[in-house]
Amino acid sequence: xxxxxxxxxxxxxxxxxxxxxxxxxxxxxxxxxxxxxxxxxxxxxxxxxxxxxxxxxxxxxxxxxxxxxxxxxxxxxxxxxxxxxxx
Numbered sequence: 001x002x003x004x005x006x007x008x009x010x011x012x013x014x015x016x017x018x019x020x021x022x023x024x025x026x027x028x029x030x031x032x033x034x035x036x037x038x039x040x041x042x043x044x045x046x047x048x049x050x051x052x053x054x055x056x057x058x059x060x061x062x063x064x065x066x067x068x069x070x071x072x073x074x075x076x077x078x079x080x081x082x083x084x085x086x087x
Contacts, residue, residue: 027055027056027060028063028064031052031056031064032064034048034052035048035049035052035068035071036071039071039075039078042077042080045078045081046084049081049084050084053084053085061085064085065085068085
């Protein structure tokens with residue numbers, strides 16, 4: 001189902017740069033949703049964060065750092081994950 005959505009999203013886009021941005025944004029949003037889902041387990045959260053660090057673009061990493069700082073305010077058990085992104 002996700003593949004169909006991506007195909008439909010890009011089907012009518014004339015500007016390749018715009019389609020790259022949309023795909024990048026989708027990947028970033030997907031990463032955040034995964035991190036939110038695994039936030040119940042700090043070890044699993046760190047493992048998924050390591051995967052995100054390997055796949056996200058540099059400017060997305062900046063966004064992820066900001067998001068992570070706000071996200072861990074409510075979940076102090078995830079503070080150790082800050083070491084992975086060197087905040």
